Amino acid sequence: MKEASFSLDLDDESFTLKDTLSKYLRYWPWFLLSMVICIPLGILYLRYAPVTYESSAKIKIIDESKEMNVAIDALSMLNRSSNINMDNEIEVLRSYRLLGQVVSELNLDIAFFEKGNIKKTQLWNGPVILTKTIQEDSLLNPKVYEMFMGRDHLVVKDNLERTWTVKFSELDSITTNLPFAMALSPIFDFNNHHGKIYEVVLKPRKTTIEELRTLIQIQPTSKNSDIISLQLKGENYERSEAILNTLVRVFNNDGVLDRQQVSKRTLDFIDERFLYLSTELDSIEGGKQNFKKENNLSYIEADAGLSLERKSETEVDVVKLETQISLSALLKKSVIGQAAFELLPVNVGLENSSLNTLVNSYNELVLERNKLLGNVGEQHPSLIALSTQLEGAKVNIIKTINIYQTQLRTSLRQSNQEQGKMDAIFSRLPEKEKMLRSIERQQSIKENLFLLLLQKREEAAINLAVTAPSVKVVDYGLTNTIPVAPKKMIVLGLAGIMGLFLPFAFFYIKFTLNNKIESKSDLLAVSNAIPFLAEIPHFKANKIFTDFNDRSVLAESFRILATNINYMIPRGKKNAGSVIYVTSGKMDEGKSLIAYNLSVAYSSINNRVLLVGADLRSPEQHNYFKMGLSTKGLTDYLQHPESNWQEYVYPGFKDSKNHHVCLSGSIPPNAPQLLSSGAFEDFITQAKEFYDIIIVDTAPTIPVTDTLLIADYADVTLFVARAGVTDKAVLQEANELNRRDKLKNMAFVLNDTKMGAKDSYSYSYKD
Numbered sequence: 213m214k215e216a217s218f219s220l221d222l223d224d225e226s227f228t229l230k231d232t233l234s235k236y237l238r239y240w241p242w243f244l245l246s247m248v249i250c251i252p253l254g255i256l257y258l259r260y261a262p263v264t265y266e267s268s269a270k271i272k273i274i275d276e277s278k279e280m281n282v283a284i285d286a287l288s289m290l291n292r293s294s295n296i297n298m299d300n301e302i303e304v305l306r307s308y309r310l311l312g313q314v315v316s317e318l319n320l321d322i323a324f325f326e327k328g329n330i331k332k333t334q335l336w337n338g339p340v341i342l343t344k345t346i347q348e349d350s351l352l353n354p355k356v357y358e359m360f361m362g363r364d365h366l367v368v369k370d371n372l373e374r375t376w377t378v379k380f381s382e383l384d385s386i387t388t389n390l391p392f393a394m395a396l397s398p399i400f401d402f403n404n405h406h407g408k409i410y411e412v413v414l415k416p417r418k419t420t421i422e423e424l425r426t427l428i429q430i431q432p433t434s435k436n437s438d439i440i441s442l443q444l445k446g447e448n449y450e451r452s453e454a455i456l457n458t459l460v461r462v463f464n465n466d467g468v469l470d471r472q473q474v475s476k477r478t479l480d481f482i483d484e485r486f487l488y489l490s491t492e493l494d495s496i497e498g499g500k501q502n503f504k505k506e507n508n509l510s511y512i513e514a515d516a517g518l519s520l521e522r523k524s525e526t527e528v529d530v531v532k533l534e535t536q537i538s539l540s541a542l543l544k545k546s547v548i549g550q551a552a553f554e555l556l557p558v559n560v561g562l563e564n565s566s567l568n569t570l571v572n573s574y575n576e577l578v579l580e581r582n583k584l585l586g587n588v589g590e591q592h593p594s595l596i597a598l599s600t601q602l603e604g605a606k607v608n609i610i611k612t613i614n615i616y617q618t619q620l621r622t623s624l625r626q627s628n629q630e631q632g633k634m635d636a637i638f639s640r641l642p643e644k645e646k647m648l649r650s651i652e653r654q655q656s657i658k659e660n661l662f663l664l665l666l667q668k669r670e671e672a673a674i675n676l677a678v679t680a681p682s683v684k685v686v687d688y689g690l691t692n693t694i695p696v697a698p699k700k701m702i703v704l705g706l707a708g709i710m711g712l713f714l715p716f717a718f719f720y721i722k723f724t725l726n727n728k729i730e731s732k733s734d735l736l737a738v739s740n741a742i743p744f745l746a747e748i749p750h751f752k753a754n755k756i757f758t759d760f761n762d763r764s765v766l767a768e769s770f771r772i773l774a775t776n777i778n779y780m781i782p783r784g785k786k787n788a789g790s791v792i793y794v795t796s797g798k799m800d801e802g803k804s805l806i807a808y809n810l811s812v813a814y815s816s817i818n819n820r821v822l823l824v825g826a827d828l829r830s831p832e833q834h835n836y837f838k839m840g841l842s843t844k845g846l847t848d849y850l851q852h853p854e855s856n857w858q859e860y861v862y863p864g865f866k867d868s869k870n871h872h873v874c875l876s877g878s879i880p881p882n883a884p885q886l887l888s889s890g891a892f893e894d895f896i897t898q899a900k901e902f903y904d905i906i907i908v909d910t911a912p913t914i915p916v917t918d919t920l921l922i923a924d925y926a927d928v929t930l931f932v933a934r935a936g937v938t939d940k941a942v943l944q945e946a947n948e949l950n951r952r953d954k955l956k957n958m959a960f961v962l963n964d965t966k967m968g969a970k971d972s973y974s975y976s977y978k979d
Contacts, residue, residue, distance in 0.1 A: 235731055238966060239719060247711035254707025257698065260331045264697040267452035268443045270686035271460055273301050275438065296438055302430045305440070305463055311421045311428075313462045318454060319343070321420040322392065323413040327358075332411060336451040339397050339405045340366070340383075342412060346391035351416050355391065359410040366394075368412075424455070439686055445696060453689030460685060467682025482669040489662045496655045503651065523634035530631055533624040536563060537617060543571070544613045553578050553602050556609075564616045567609070574605045729938045735962055738943045742931070742950050743780070743959045746773040748806065750935070750964045756809060756836060758865060760816040770813035773961060777810075780928045780959055789900025793926040795910040795919045795955070797942030801934040802963040804832035807909035810930075811864070814905045815871040822903040823864065825876035826892075827911045828883040828918065834875050837864065845877030846895070853891035857898055872903070883911075888921045896925045913955070914945055920954055929955040935965045 236243075273296050304310065315321055324338040339361065360367040368376040368390060376388050383394050391414060415423075429443040442459065446452040539561050546556060555578050556571050581598040588595055729735050732747055748769055757767050781790045794807035804827065811823040825833035826846060834841055839862070849860045864871035880886055899906050908926070911918040923929065931946050950958045 232733065235723070235733070236716065236719060239715065242715045242719075243712060246715045247708065250707045250711035250714070251704065254703050257707075258700055258703055261698045261703075262331065262333075262447050263695045264445050264447055265449045265452065265691050265693075266443060266445050266696045267449055267456055267689050267691040268441060268687070269453075269456040269460055269689045270433070270439055270441050271463075272439045272684040272686055273298070274682060274684060298432050298438075298440070301440065302432075304466075305430050305442070305459065306425055306428070308421055308425070310459065310462050310466060311424050312417070314455060314458045315417060315420050315424065317458055317462075320424065320455070321415045321417050323415065325411040325413070327409045327411050334447045334451070335410075336448045336454070337397060337399065338410065339400050340410075341395045341397050343393045343395075344391065344414065345393050346414070348417050351391070351414060354416070354419070355414045357390075357412040357414075359412055361405045361408050361410070363406060428455075428459075449691035453691060456689035460683065460688075464682045471682075479669060479673060482665050485665055486662075486669075489658055489665070493655070493658050493662065496651060496658060500651045500655065503647070523631070526627055526631040526634050529627045530624065533620055533627060535561070537620045537624070540564075540567075540613050540617050540620070543567075544610060544617075547606055547609055547613075550606075553581055553599065555579070562616075564612070567612050567616055570605065570609045570612055574602065574609060577602050577605060727940050728936050729933050729940060729943065729962070730935050731965060732962055734940070735933060735943065735960060738940045739947045739960070741947060745776040745780070745930070745959045745961055747965045748773070748802075748961065748963045750966050755805060757812060760812070760865075760868060762816075766809070767813065767816070770809045771817065773810060774813045774817065777928055777930070777959070780957060782927060782957075789903055789906060790927045791896060791900070791906045791908060791925055793908045793910050793919065793923070793929040793955075794932060795929060796912050796932040796934075797914045797938060797945055798912050799830065799915070801912075801932050801938055803912075803930075803932040804909050805836075806930070806932050806961060806963060807907050808833060808836045811871060811873075811905075811907045814907070815864070815868055818870065819904040820870045820902070821864075821872070821905045821907065822861065822899050823871070823873040824899075824906060824908045825874065826887075826908045826918075826922070828876050828880055828886065829911055829916060831876035831879070833873065833909055837862075837873060837875075839875060842878055843875050845875035846892075847877035847880050847886065849874075849877075849895060850886040850889065850891045851880070853889070853894060857895050883916075883918055884921060887918055892922055893925060913949060914942065920949075923955050926956050929958045930961050931955070931958055932961050932963050934963045937964070 275296050319342070322342045322344065324335045324340075324342070325332040326335055340359070356371055358369045360369075364381075365377055365379045368378070376390060378388065378394065380396060383396055392412070427444060427446070431441055433439045433441050442456050444452045444456055543557070543562065555575050558568065558571055558575065562568060577598060581595065581602065584592070584595050584598065723730070729738070732744060736744060746769065749765060751766055755766070757764065759767075777792060792810070794803050794810065796803040804825075807823060811821045814821045823833065824846060825831050828847055831841065834843060843862075845860050849855060849857050860877070861872050861874050863869075864873045886892070896906065896908075908922075910922070913919050913931075933943065946955075946958070946960075949955045
């Protein structure tokens with residue numbers, strides 16, 4: 213049995229994608245119809261959808277910290293990293309204040325549209341110039357007005373069907389209760405606007421500003437760039453370019469105005485200080501003049517200068533003498549402290565030339581002695597003579613230092629006395645002179661401050677007059693000639709995708725919610741433990757065949773089924789009377805028709821076949837042979853098992869000796885009792901001796917237990933499922949029957965499948 217099932221083992225998974233596609237392609241007319249509808253809709257959308265263009269402008273933010281002059285050194289010139297915070301600049305550009313100025317200057321809160329048959333087009337320069345006259349706080353929602361252009365007048369209509377008729381000649385002077393004033397555009401051309409209908413939309417200013425903040429895109433061109441890109445999408449490119457250019461100008465003027473305000477405030481402050489300093493300087497100069505007159509101090513400045521100069525000179529002399537005394541003491545200490553003949557320091561700052569000469573001579577003798585000591589011994593006469601000279605030179609140096617120190621101390625006493633005199637003279641300067649110095653110092657401070665403020669005032673005045681711009685315009689508003697929306701290829705592509713997606717989604721939902729078996733793949737997905745033998749295609753007519761030489765799709769499909777069943781029959785049973793049950797889960801799944809056609813198929817390939825109608829409760833086989841329900845059959849034999857079973861067997865076809873049928877007979881009241889008796893087993897056992905194939909049309913397995921009572925006598929059990937009729941739950945019951953071995957050697961047959969034009973069943977023979 214396992215070997216037979218192995219011969220039918222197919223790689224069903226390789227056909228999963230193909231089966232899925234086939235399931236959808238079966239409904240290809242729906243996909244075609246959806247494409248025919250969606251693609252023209254996409255073309256219609258392209259025809260009437262508003263065309264949107266993208267306009268852009270670029271500005272460079274000027275970094276004032278990078279302004280250089282000739283006083284900047286080379287190192288600072290090389291270090292020129294930007295100090296601009298681009299996020300702050302972008303937020304200023306997007307600010308409500310600046311965008312509000314743009315809206316007010318361009319009247320963006322009044323939109324003008326030209327109405328067509330289907331769509332309307334936004335205008336920038338309309339035939340009429342409109343100006344709001346309504347208060348902003350009373351305009352809470354947009355107001356829409358329709359304007360019709362006549363020959364010499366225009367008609368305005370609101371949403372309440374109120375109308376106003378105004379002649380062109382009265383536009384500038386007439387007063388209406390409309391929330392806006394009107395004036396003809398200077399470029400008005402009647403021939404271009406006569407008979408047209410326009411739409412005017414008045415929007416709240418705040419709403420317009422918020423919409424503009426949403427639409428305009430502002431960002432730096434790169435991470436480290438000082439250039440900002442401004443982008444705006446709109447139907448009218450002239451309007452978009454005007455908005456971008458106005459925003460750039462307003463932003464630049466705002467930065468210029470900020471710096472001008474700083475310069476103006478500086479000028480005002482300096483002017484205030486000028487008045488105060490002028491008053492103070494006049495007061496100080498008058499007080500100085502009066503003070504000198506009262507105290508007769510016309511020449512005391514020169515005397516005080518001389519005294520101060522002399523005092524400074526004596527102080528310098530004292531310091532100089534004290535320094536010489538210290539240096540000579542250090543030299544003396546160095547001479548006395550020598551343990552041997554060593555070199556003395558020279559040029560230590562002593563101003564005694566004779567002493568410096570003695571030191572130099574002493575050092576020369578020391579050098580000469582050191583050289584001689586390297587060549588002779590210490591007792592050499594020449595070395596002893598040099599040592600004697602050095603001892604004498606050392607004594608002379610000490611004496612000379614003592615004499616020099618005595619002279620220095622004498623000079624120091626005299627200098628100290630002179631310094632005391634100068635201090636006494638300086639201390640006797642009048643206190644009034646100190647007061648005069650204080651007055652002059654205050655006068656000098658005020659004069660310097662006055663000159664500094666005068667210089668700063670000139671700088672501020674120059675900055676106010678020639679304020680540099682805040683930005684450099686890289687590109688004014690430019691618009692790409694290729695619209696950003698709608699994009700033809702994208703719209704048509706989406707239309708095509710929708711044309712495929714809509715029917716796909718419909719059928720996907722239909723297939724998902726459908727609990728019926730539709731194809732082989734659905735059957736295998738629910739139950740893959742039971743072998744699958746064949747698919748029987750759907751036939752609108754001629755569902756049975758009686759001609760054994762028939763080569764139609766119907767006949768060939770059942771011959772294929774018969775061939776596949778042969779692989780299911782155990783080897784020991786082949787050619788020894790094989791019993792094939794044909795059953796199903798419920799009624800109306802075509803098991804009786806399958807059993808009939810299968811019996812004819814076996815007969816057409818030279819098998820002796822007996823078709824048995826074992827569905828005693830709802831028999832169908834008598835209809836195919838055009839015999840009455842009362843014809844004696846299996847029921848009669850089971851009720852009278854002592855009779856000859858062949859009495860209830862009839863020829864199936866007049867032209868064939870290989871096909872016989874045993875109908876079910878009259879419907880009994882106790883079908884389970886009859887089938888469970890030993891008479892049915894005797895019937896099958898005797899029939900096997902005369903027939904190669906015995907096909908038994910049994911009752912459905914779910915509503916009744918008749919088939920399960922006789923299941924042990926079958927060699928192969930065909931479980932028929934019908935596409936579009938059999939529930940998937942029925943297959944779960946079949947799996948359970950197979951798992952518990954209640955039906956022997958089960959195999960599935962899918963009946964009434966909807967096959968496509970390219971399926972395998974389209975093959976046919978030629979005579």
